[in-house]
Amino acid sequence: SKFDFVPGEKIVVVDDFTQDAIGDFPAKWNTNASGEVVTIAGKPGRWLKLAGSGFFSPELINALPDNFTFEFDLLSPPTFKSGFSFAAVIAELPRPGLAGWQGANNAFTLKLHPGSGAVGSTGTELRQNAVSAPASSKSTTKFTKTANPVHISLWRQRERVRVYLNEEKAWDLAKALVPAAKFNRLFFAFRNDEVDSEYYVANLRLAVGAPDTRNKLLTEGKWVTHGILFDVNSDRVKPESYGALKEIVNVLTENAEVKIQIVGHTDADGDDARNLDLSKRRAVSVRAVLAKEFGIAEDRMDTDGKGKRQPVDKNDTPTGKANNRRVEFIKK
16 A cells, blocks of 8 residues: 555666567567557557567566566556456576576566456465455556556565555565576566457666665765656656655655755757756656645755756667656755
8 A cells, every 4th residue: 555666776778669660579579479569549659569479578678686676557458358368577587588487497477457466476486476466456456447558666675576556556575586586587478368459568667776865865965766757748746756755755854954956857859948947847846746745845945957968878768868867856
């Protein structure tokens, strides 16, 4: 029930399929089934349509350390059937390729269906197997609202795994994984036994490292987060930003004398003046949320925006752009 998701400190992989042509299978993926990059009416961005039974693996992900977060958007078909299922799997495979999770030394599987969900792990030491959420639970039934995508967030901290659907925690497993597991592959598994049944995935993001908000802000003087998200070209703070906002709130609440400056940054897409204005408005929106929803006094916070003028990464890849889109909290 507690949304405490905070993405990893550094974004290492982003795939939004902007570098792939509509109608093609993504160049940096592998599959033993079929799929294509598509657009969906009324939904922003590009999506990978999973249309055939099999495995779909982003080859650009080949190392998953002790602490990482993985996020993606999932959309089920308007009319789902009972004969198909979707699973996201992190695995320790003994060799490259699409061996499937049955061949893994260790694996963690998140299974989702519009009416239910389950998580489980297998491996050299079984830790957690087929822990299911009731079909009537709030989190899983939200997945039946097929008009809108569900934002899936998976957070590994060594043995512990948390899974979130939109801004709600669905599972929290303290002993889900073998600590020594060296996960080296992530893939989606899809079984399609019905005609016109498919899933769509988009906006994949892998980040590594554990956030250290207190030390970064109080000792180093600045905390940078990629976990405060906004609608495209908008200053509206998304609900899934709650975990990252709560991180800074905890530090400010426990250190009442600390004042901060909130600074927004954008990527290089678009006009310089518009990006500068957008970054300033986003910083103001963050301050407003911290004041209104968390009770932080506004006179402890001022705001600024730098637009695209202070990049921390290249602006020619989706991953680089994602690293440049950030909010900084600077101790005054």
